[in-house]
Amino acid sequence: MISTQRIGRGAYLASCTLIFAFLIAPILVIVPLSFNAEPYFTFTEGMLRLDAEAYSLRWYRQIVENELWTRGLVNSLIIGIASTALATALGTLAALGLSSMPGHRIAMALLISPMVTPVIISAAGMFFFYSTLGLAQTHIGLILSHAALGTPFVVITVTATLSAFDTNLTRAAASLGASPILTFRRVQLPLIAPGVISGALFAFATSFDEVVVVLFMGGIEQRTIPRQMWAGIREQISPTILAVATFLIAFAVLLLLTVEWLRRRAAAPQTD
Secondary structure: OOHHHHHHOOOOOOOHHHHHHHHHHHHOOOOHHHOOOOOOOOOOOOOOOHHHHHEEEEEHHHHHHOOHHHHHHHHHHHHHHHHHHHHHHHHHHHHHHHOOOHHHHHHHHOOHHHHHHHHHHHHHHHHHHHHHHOOOOOOHHHHHHHHHHHHHHHHHHHHHHHHHOHHHHHHHHHOOOOOOOHHHHHHHHHHHHHHHHHHHHHHHHHHHHHHHHHHHHHOHOOHHHHHHHHHHHEEEEEEEHHHHHHHHHHHHHHHHHHHHHHHHHHHHHHHH
């Protein structure tokens, strides 16, 4: 019995390791390539020998020195932060409304439809809609478009948090004379904050990583980091793309660690 359990556990760990390598290895190989001293997308003989001269920070310096990359970073941050703030506000209000709304399943399906609709269809629809309003190729148009893509993530995370929320707390606050706004600010928001923050992080990641909508909606002045990476691959292949990709990988790892910390923080009171 013991040997069978050990074999099963070993097979399970081996399969998990293979799956992990299958998913992560193509991504991790980008990190050492971004330090290549030569303008190639492959490992040179010097890199394989671990020769110090074969490694360089030249492509990271290129990000700072090249105006196109710095403008793309600034645009990504401006559009990402603004669209995240809008998506978080709209998604939180929508989730609160769904919690006490009849037929909330149908409304929920409509709210999360941007997640299941192909992005190119959403991007084409946004382009024609915002073009009629004169918002195409503007920062405002991109902010509104990215907010529409990020709102479903906020709705889902906040709704999941509200499922464990004790509604007696809001009744108690109302019985003590608190207004709905005060109840939300002092009672509901502190308790659902982990879900709100998690949704905001996913909304920001969605905006920061989006390229299809930017291709439709953005102009030269609205080029973001993903749009600049797309242009770099098509117009001028440079390992600077690998350096930017390394930054995005680090950002994704930080995002996952933050979401996991929020999840444990939200679950801690339930285990005490």
